Amino acid sequence: MTRRTNPCPLRPFPDPRKLTEMHLYRSHHCDALRLENADETVRLSGWVHRMRDHGNLLFVDLRDHYGITQCVVDSSSPHFARVEGLSNESVITVTGPVKKRSNETINNNIPTGEVEVWVEEFTLQAAASTLPMPVNQDAGYPEDIRLQYRFLDLRRETLHKNIILRSSVISSIRRRMIESGFTEFQTPILTSSSPEGARDFLVPSRLHPGEFYALPQAPQQFKQLLMVAGFDRYFQIAPCFRDEDARADRSPGEFYQLDLEMSFVSQEDVFNAIEPVIAGVFNEFAEGRSVTEPPFQRIPYDESMLKYGSDKPDLRNPLIISDVTDVFRGSSFGIFAKAIDKGAVVRAIPAPKAGAQPRSYFDKLNDWSREQGAAGLGYIIFEEEGGKGPIARNLEEENLAAIREATGLTSGDAVFFACDKLNAAAQFAGAVRDRVGADLKLIKSGSFDFCWVVDYPMFEMDEVTGEIEFSHNPFSMPQGGIEALETMDPLDIKAFQYDIVCNGIELSSGAIRNHLPEIMYKAFEIAGYGPEVVEERFGGMLNALKFGAPPHGGSAPGIDRMVMLLADEPNIREVVAFPMNQQAQDLMMGAPNTVDVEHLRELNIRLSLPPENKD
Numbered sequence: 001m002t003r004r005t006n007p008c009p010l011r012p013f014p015d016p017r018k019l020t021e022m023h024l025y026r027s028h029h030c031d032a033l034r035l036e037n038a039d040e041t042v043r044l045s046g047w048v049h050r051m052r053d054h055g056n057l058l059f060v061d062l063r064d065h066y067g068i069t070q071c072v073v074d075s076s077s078p079h080f081a082r083v084e085g086l087s088n089e090s091v092i093t094v095t096g097p098v099k100k101r102s103n104e105t106i107n108n109n110i111p112t113g114e115v116e117v118w119v120e121e122f123t124l125q126a127a128a129s130t131l132p133m134p135v136n137q138d139a140g141y142p143e144d145i146r147l148q149y150r151f152l153d154l155r156r157e158t159l160h161k162n163i164i165l166r167s168s169v170i171s172s173i174r175r176r177m178i179e180s181g182f183t184e185f186q187t188p189i190l191t192s193s194s195p196e197g198a199r200d201f202l203v204p205s206r207l208h209p210g211e212f213y214a215l216p217q218a219p220q221q222f223k224q225l226l227m228v229a230g231f232d233r234y235f236q237i238a239p240c241f242r243d244e245d246a247r248a249d250r251s252p253g254e255f256y257q258l259d260l261e262m263s264f265v266s267q268e269d270v271f272n273a274i275e276p277v278i279a280g281v282f283n284e285f286a287e288g289r290s291v292t293e294p295p296f297q298r299i300p301y302d303e304s305m306l307k308y309g310s311d312k313p314d315l316r317n318p319l320i321i322s323d324v325t326d327v328f329r330g331s332s333f334g335i336f337a338k339a340i341d342k343g344a345v346v347r348a349i350p351a352p353k354a355g356a357q358p359r360s361y362f363d364k365l366n367d368w369s370r371e372q373g374a375a376g377l378g379y380i381i382f383e384e385e386g387g388k389g390p391i392a393r394n395l396e397e398e399n400l401a402a403i404r405e406a407t408g409l410t411s412g413d414a415v416f417f418a419c420d421k422l423n424a425a426a427q428f429a430g431a432v433r434d435r436v437g438a439d440l441k442l443i444k445s446g447s448f449d450f451c452w453v454v455d456y457p458m459f460e461m462d463e464v465t466g467e468i469e470f471s472h473n474p475f476s477m478p479q480g481g482i483e484a485l486e487t488m489d490p491l492d493i494k495a496f497q498y499d500i501v502c503n504g505i506e507l508s509s510g511a512i513r514n515h516l517p518e519i520m521y522k523a524f525e526i527a528g529y530g531p532e533v534v535e536e537r538f539g540g541m542l543n544a545l546k547f548g549a550p551p552h553g554g555s556a557p558g559i560d561r562m563v564m565l566l567a568d569e570p571n572i573r574e575v576v577a578f579p580m581n582q583q584a585q586d587l588m589m590g591a592p593n594t595v596d597v598e599h600l601r602e603l604n605i606r607l608s609l610p611p612e613n614k615d
Helices: 080-084 143-148 157-179 220-228 267-284 301-308 334-341 359-371 397-407 422-439 481-487 517-526 531-537 539-545 559-566 597-602
Strands: 041-053 057-063 068-074 091-100 115-118 121-126 202-204 212-214 233-242 253-263 297-300 345-351 378-383 386-388 414-420 450-454 459-461 468-470 497-502 505-512 552-555
Touching (some): 057 080, 057 091, 068 080, 068 091, 080 121, 157 233, 157 253, 157 267, 157 559, 220 253, 220 539, 220 552, 253 267, 253 559, 267 450, 267 505, 267 552, 267 559, 297 301, 301 422, 301 450, 334 345, 334 414, 345 397, 345 422, 359 422, 386 397, 481 517, 505 559, 517 531, 517 539, 531 539
Parallel strands (some): 068 115, 297 450
Antiparallel strands (some): 041 057, 041 091, 057 068, 091 115, 091 121, 253 552, 378 386, 378 414, 450 497, 459 468, 497 505, 505 552
């Protein structure tokens, strides 16, 4: 069994042979003993990981934070009966000589596998009750049990290793940031509400009845204020709080990010500062996997949405989406042609060699597409003589040739189509690209492929209300400055906003900030906020900008997501020590919970609960 590696290169214990009295609990960690320790008398403490009764001999795998050592109790020992009656996960201390294992019993799967400790002294430190879940295996177990008994779950090898990895990654990040000239600051946890794009967690004020603090969704305004205050390079391993639903790559409630900000910088300066840190951390913990070397590819937002159907492109997938709207415009394939006349676009998703797939494969994809909310998934299979399929039968040869040229496909390949309004077509085409890439086993393994997505729209239109709103970060600098805000269509304005993406997962958002009050007023005016609202909600920031703010920008890569990628875990809860469940509940501590009436009275709060659902 492969066990966790001691992260400490030096033993914290003195050589027991030089001591007049051995330490009360241990002379070595459970991963420390080797052949050179043979015949030494040692003391170990830890948890009973597993026991094997061979009649005259009882073998105990003793585990601590660092590893496992096999301990042996002879049936003639006065301790045999007591050890035999132990339950797994009981905490014990044993003392005895180290002996070399016979050749046939050597365990090459653990560092201590050539030796064992013969128990001469034994102390039971704490007996374990019947376990609600196994610890000595990493087999799947119901999530509610794992979260309720998280302290047991954390003893398991994989999860324990993930949490150590998390600590090591944070230490590496902190070291690299300091070496790059950044200074670590702490920003407030109790602050005011601000529109960061998610719901705030609110904290009632006892001293100010009817008023509330908000937990920060991010230290956005504070880190900008630090730049205004004259500090040059700030960073923080920052806790952030957002009342949003859980996803596989997003924890409900709280998460941590590498928050950073820099003064007197352009967008490229920010990239050049953060890329060596991110690439360095990933290279440090890649364990043989390849990592994109700086500079990372820069992909404009519009290009990313067209080619990959997402602003979080997974570059391990080689499939490139093409725009074939003009091919179908006025064509004899009436479904697409009529939709185009009403403002739709058509995206083509290539499927190399998919022509060899059975008809059932295309039928299953069609059923899957309906589950995604689409009307279906049209396709063409290319042959030497043209193409086959319902769409091909309704197209002229020149149309088929144009699609081949746009997608780079040849005989034996297939192509799928997404037809809808611009954003919906892009989103669906991206989902098809992901599905086809996985189905055809085209996605590269063993690599971390990074890119920047840049040139985000400053504004977007709410499809329901038709109102203009910020698309990314309201404190970003528009490209073109005040002139762009005053003369351009808001939906055409780009911002100095950027995301760093790895393997289809967004690690961070960032921007060059707006540091000029007049631009802030105008940008918020376009988004529907009058000057009085800006002054009320962002008075601290606005006031600071009026006293001379430097051009500045930053980013905030997510710690949890970085560790998730490095640990090769599909769910973020596997890299967080004490996560909530998908309903934002802490099953171990029983949060959230009710509070007594007296506490509510101190806070001047009266509950108005929704009616119970009796269905």
